[in-house]
Amino acid sequence: MATTNEYTPSTTTGRLANFVDSRVGASGMVKEFGRKVFPDHWSFMFGEVALYTFVLLLLSGTFLTFFFDPSMTHVTYNGSYVPLKGIGMSAAMASTMDISFDVRGGLFMRQVHHWSALLFVASLSVHMLRVFFTGAFRRPRELNWVVGGVLLIMGLAAGFTGYSLPDDLLSGNGLRIIDGVMKALPIVGTYLSMFFFGGEFPGVHVIPRLYSLHIMIVPAVIILLLVIHLFMVVTHKHTQYPGPGRTNDNVVGFPVGPVYAAKAGGFFFIVFGIVAFISGLFQINPIWNYGPYDPSPVSAGTQPDWYIGFVDGALRLMPGYLGNFSFEWIIPFPWGDNTLVLSVLLPALVPAGALFMVMFAWPWIERWVTKDNREHHLLDRPRNAPFRTAMGAAGVVFYSVMWAAASSDLIATHFHVALNDVAYWLRILFFLGPIFAFWITRRICLSLQRKDREIVLHGREAGIIQMSPEGGFSEKHEEVDVYKRFLLTSYNDNKYIPAQPDAAGHVSGTEKRRAALSKFFFEDRVAPVTPSELEAAHAAHGHHEVEGEKQDSIEK
Amino acid sequence: MKALSKKRRHPLAAVALLLFGLLVTGSLYTAAGSVSEAKAADTTSASVTDVEEGQKLFVANCATCHGMSAEGTADGPSLIGVGAAAVDFQVGTGRMPMQMQGPQAQAKPAQFDDDQISQLSAYVASLGAGPAIPDEEALDASKGDAAHGGTVFRVNCAMCHNAAAGGGALTRGKFAPTLAGVSEKHIYEAMATGPQNMPVFNDSNITPDEKRDVITFLKTIEANGSAGGAALGNLGPVAEGLFVWTAGLGIIIAFTIWLTSRPS
Numbered sequence: 001m002a003t004t005n006e007y008t009p010s011t012t013t014g015r016l017a018n019f020v021d022s023r024v025g026a027s028g029m030v031k032e033f034g035r036k037v038f039p040d041h042w043s044f045m046f047g048e049v050a051l052y053t054f055v056l057l058l059l060s061g062t063f064l065t066f067f068f069d070p071s072m073t074h075v076t077y078n079g080s081y082v083p084l085k086g087i088g089m090s091a092a093m094a095s096t097m098d099i100s101f102d103v104r105g106g107l108f109m110r111q112v113h114h115w116s117a118l119l120f121v122a123s124l125s126v127h128m129l130r131v132f133f134t135g136a137f138r139r140p141r142e143l144n145w146v147v148g149g150v151l152l153i154m155g156l157a158a159g160f161t162g163y164s165l166p167d168d169l170l171s172g173n174g175l176r177i178i179d180g181v182m183k184a185l186p187i188v189g190t191y192l193s194m195f196f197f198g199g200e201f202p203g204v205h206v207i208p209r210l211y212s213l214h215i216m217i218v219p220a221v222i223i224l225l226l227v228i229h230l231f232m233v234v235t236h237k238h239t240q241y242p243g244p245g246r247t248n249d250n251v252v253g254f255p256v257g258p259v260y261a262a263k264a265g266g267f268f269f270i271v272f273g274i275v276a277f278i279s280g281l282f283q284i285n286p287i288w289n290y291g292p293y294d295p296s297p298v299s300a301g302t303q304p305d306w307y308i309g310f311v312d313g314a315l316r317l318m319p320g321y322l323g324n325f326s327f328e329w330i331i332p333f334p335w336g337d338n339t340l341v342l343s344v345l346l347p348a349l350v351p352a353g354a355l356f357m358v359m360f361a362w363p364w365i366e367r368w369v370t371k372d373n374r375e376h377h378l379l380d381r382p383r384n385a386p387f388r389t390a391m392g393a394a395g396v397v398f399y400s401v402m403w404a405a406a407s408s409d410l411i412a413t414h415f416h417v418a419l420n421d422v423a424y425w426l427r428i429l430f431f432l433g434p435i436f437a438f439w440i441t442r443r444i445c446l447s448l449q450r451k452d453r454e455i456v457l458h459g460r461e462a463g464i465i466q467m468s469p470e471g472g473f474s475e476k477h478e479e480v481d482v483y484k485r486f487l488l489t490s491y492n493d494n495k496y497i498p499a500q501p502d503a504a505g506h507v508s509g510t511e512k513r514r515a516a517l518s519k520f521f522f523e524d525r526v527a528p529v530t531p532s533e534l535e536a537a538h539a540a541h542g543h544h545e546v547e548g549e550k551q552d553s554i555e556k
Numbered sequence: 557m558k559a560l561s562k563k564r565r566h567p568l569a570a571v572a573l574l575l576f577g578l579l580v581t582g583s584l585y586t587a588a589g590s591v592s593e594a595k596a597a598d599t600t601s602a603s604v605t606d607v608e609e610g611q612k613l614f615v616a617n618c619a620t621c622h623g624m625s626a627e628g629t630a631d632g633p634s635l636i637g638v639g640a641a642a643v644d645f646q647v648g649t650g651r652m653p654m655q656m657q658g659p660q661a662q663a664k665p666a667q668f669d670d671d672q673i674s675q676l677s678a679y680v681a682s683l684g685a686g687p688a689i690p691d692e693e694a695l696d697a698s699k700g701d702a703a704h705g706g707t708v709f710r711v712n713c714a715m716c717h718n719a720a721a722g723g724g725a726l727t728r729g730k731f732a733p734t735l736a737g738v739s740e741k742h743i744y745e746a747m748a749t750g751p752q753n754m755p756v757f758n759d760s761n762i763t764p765d766e767k768r769d770v771i772t773f774l775k776t777i778e779a780n781g782s783a784g785g786a787a788l789g790n791l792g793p794v795a796e797g798l799f800v801w802t803a804g805l806g807i808i809i810a811f812t813i814w815l816t817s818r819p820s
Contacts, residue, residue, distance in 0.1 A: 042812040049808055083702040083776050100783065107784050118800040119808075126805065169710065169719055170792065263815055270815075274807050283784035284796050289720035289777070291710050299714040300724025300732065306797025407794040409725035418659070418729035 034257030070211035089292030172293030313405030386445035387521035449526035610679025639686020659729035700772030
C-alpha cells in the first residue's frame with residue numbers, strides 16, 4: 001500500500017518532518033494524544049503545579065550540584081560573609097555559603113530550589129485533598145491514588161534529605177531528632193543509627209549518603225512514579241465535575257492540541273515566574289544565620305520545613321510522663337537491659353503511620369462500606385458525600401493540630417500566651433479536634449444538601465415580596481432552570497446497607513462491622529429529589545404545603 | 557456676624573464645633589503637660605548627690621515591691637548587691653518599674669531620664685558590690701570579632717534568643733525577647749546581670765572581650781540586613797511554610813482560576 005501511494009512533501013521542512021515521522025511514527029501519537037480531551041476546572045491544576053515545580057527543582061538542583069561539595073571534611077570558612085569568617089565548618093556548609101555569597105546567582109538559585117520544594121509538597125498535598133474530597137480515587141483510579149500517596153512520601157523524603165545537606169545548625173538539629181527516633185527503637189535502634197551515620201552521630205558519612213539519596217535515588221523514584229501516574233491519568237481519562245451533558249462515559253472539555261498544549265505550556269512559565277518572583281524577594285533558609293552544625297547548641301525556633309512539621313509537632317505534644325507513669329521503659333533481656341522509649345517512638349511513628357495507612361486504604365474502605373464497585377468518572381460535590389467530606393475534615397484537623405504544635409513556641413510568643421497552655425490545648429485538640437471536625441462537617445454537608453433540596457422543590461428566593469389581596473405577605477420563588485436542577489438532583493446517593501447474609505445464610509462478623517460502619521456513615525442522609533416529589537411540588541404550587549408533606553423524605 | 561449665624565444650621569456645624577472643642581482641649585492639655593514636665597526637669601538638676609537623689613526616687617517608685625531599703629519583699633527581690641548594671645538595664649529598658657505583675661517584666665518606653673537612671677543606679681550600687689555599668693571601651697562594637705562572637709552566641713544564647721537573635725518562647729508565658737535594636741550597653745548589662753529568666757554570664761564564663769564580640773556579632777548581623785530578600789521575621793521554617801501556603805498558593809490559585817475562566 002505504502003509503495004503505491006508514497007507521500008512526497010514538496011518543501012525541505014516537510015521532507016525532514018516526513019523523514020522523521022516515517023521512522024518513529026510520531027504523527028500517530030500526536031494525533032491520538034493531541035485529541036485527548038481534558039475537562040477545565042481550576043481545582044484540576046494542582047497536580048500540574050506539582051509537576052512544574054518538580055521540573056524547576058531538577059533545573060535549579062542541577063545548577064546547585066555544580067558548586068556544592070557533599071563532604072563533611074573540616075574546613076575553615078574564608079568566604080565573603082564576615083560573621084562566619086575563620087570559623088571551622090564542614091565542606092558542605094562552606095560550599096553552601098559560597099553558593100550563597102560568592103557564586104553569581106547562587107543565592108537566587110538556592111532560594112528557587114528551596115521555595116519550589118515547599119511549593120512542590122504543598123501543591124501535591126492540595127492536589128491529593130482535591131482528589132479525596134471529590135471522590136476521584138474511586139474505581140478505576142484506586143491504584144493511581146496509591147501511586148500519588150507514594151509520590152507524596154517520596155516528596156517528603158526528597159525534602160528532608162535536601163534540608164539536611166547544607167550541614168547547618170538548623171538541619172543538624174533535625175538530623176539529631178532522626179538519630180533520636182532511630183535510637184528509640186528497641187534492640188536494633190543503636191545499630192540502625194550507627195549504620196546510618198557510619199558511627200556515632202554526627203560522624204563524617206551522613207552528608208554524602210544523604211546526597212546520593214537526594215540527587216539520585218529519590219528523584220529517580222519520583223520520576224518513575226510520575227510517569228506511571230501520568231500514564232494512568234491518560235489511560236483512565238480525567239474525571240469531571242457533574243453538569244449538563246457530562247456523563248460517566250464522556251469527557252466534556254478541550255483537546256490537548258492546541259488548547260491544553262498552550263494553556264499548560266503557558267502555566268509552566270507562570271509557575272516558574274511565581275517561584276522566581278518569590279525567590280527574588282523573600283529569603284529562605286538563611287544558613288548563615290544558623291551557623292555551622294555543632295552538636296552542642298540547639299537554637300530556639302528550630303523547626304523542620306513545613307511538610308515534616310506534623311511529626312515534629314507530635315513529638316512536642318507527647319509528654320514524657322503522665323502523672324507518675326513514665327513512657328520510658330526498661331526491658332530486661334537475657335543479654336542486658338534494653339530501653340523502649342515510647343515518648344519518642346509513639347509520636348514519631350504512630351500518628352504519621354496511621355494517617356498514611358488510612359489514606360492509602362481509604363478507596364478500599366469506602367468500597368467495602370458502600371458496596372459500590374462501579375466505575376466513577378463523575379466527581380462528587382463534597383456536600384453530596386457527607387461521610388467522606390467529614391472523614392477528610394477530621395484527617396485535616398488531626399494533621400493540622402500536630403502541624404500547629406510544631407510552631408507552639410511561635411504561637412506562644414506571637415499571641416502572648418503561655419507555651420505550656422498551647423501544649424495543653426493542642427493535646428486536648430489532638431483527641432477531640434477530629435471528632436468535632438467530623439461531626440460539624442457532616443452537619444454542614446447535610447444542611448447544604450437540604451438547602452439544595454429546597455431550591456429544587458420550590459425554587460430560588462427571588463427577593464420579591466408580594467402582598468395578597470387579604471393583606472398577607474409572601475416571598476416569590478423562582479424556579480431553577482433545568483441545568484441547575486440536573487446538577488442539584490443527580491448525585492451518587494449512598495444509603496445505609498444493613499448486614500447481608502452470605503450464600504449459606506450466615507451473617508459474618510466482618511459483615512456486621514461493615515453494616516455498623518455503614519449505619520454510622522449513612523444513617524443521616526438527605527435523599528436527592530425524585531421526579532415524583534418534584535411533580536408534587538409543582539402541582540401543589542405553594543411551597544408551604546410541600547415542606548409539610550414531604551418532610552419525611554428527608555430521613556432524620 | 558450675620559454670615560456666621562446663617563451657617564449655624566449648616567449640617568456640618570456640629571462637626572466643626574466638635575473639632576474646634578477637641579482642638580482647644582488638646583492644645584491646653586499639651587501646654588499644661590509641658591509645663592509640669594519642665595518643672596520635673598528643674599527638680600532633678602537641683603540634686604545634691606546622686607545617691608541621695610537616687611534613694612528618694614527609689615523610695616517613691618520602687619520601694620513598694622523592693623522594700624524601703626531595697627531589702628526585698630514578697631512581691632520583689634532584694635536589690636542589695638545586684639549592682640549598678642542591673643538597675644541601668646531594668647530601668648533603662650523600661651522593664652522597671654513594672655507595669656503589672658506577670659510572668660516577666662516587659663520592655664516599654666523608659667519611665668526615667670538618663671540622670672534619674674544613673675542616680676537610681678548609684679543608690680543601688682551603694683548598697684552592696686555588684687556588676688558596674690560597662691565603660692565605652694567594653695562596648696565598642698568596632699573592636700570586637702564578629703565571627704568569634706557568633707560562636708559564643710550560638711553556644712550560650714541561641715537556645716533562647718534564636719540563632720538569628722529573633723527571640724523565642726520559654727515556659728509558662730515567659731520569653732526571650734528579640735535582640736534587634738537593643739543598645740550595646742543593655743546587651744552587655746543583660747549578660748552581666750541576668751535579668752528576668754536569663755542566666756548570669758559572669759566574666760569568668762564569658763569574658764568582657766567575648767561579651768564585646770557578641771555585641772559585635774549582633775550589631776553586624778543587624779547592619780547586614782537579610783541577604784536574599786525579606787527575612788519574614790527571622791523565624792525560620794514556620795514563617796516560610798506559612799508564606800508558601802498563603803501567598804505562594806494564593807497567587808497560584810489566582811492564576812489557575814484565571815486560566816480556566818471562560819464565558820460559559
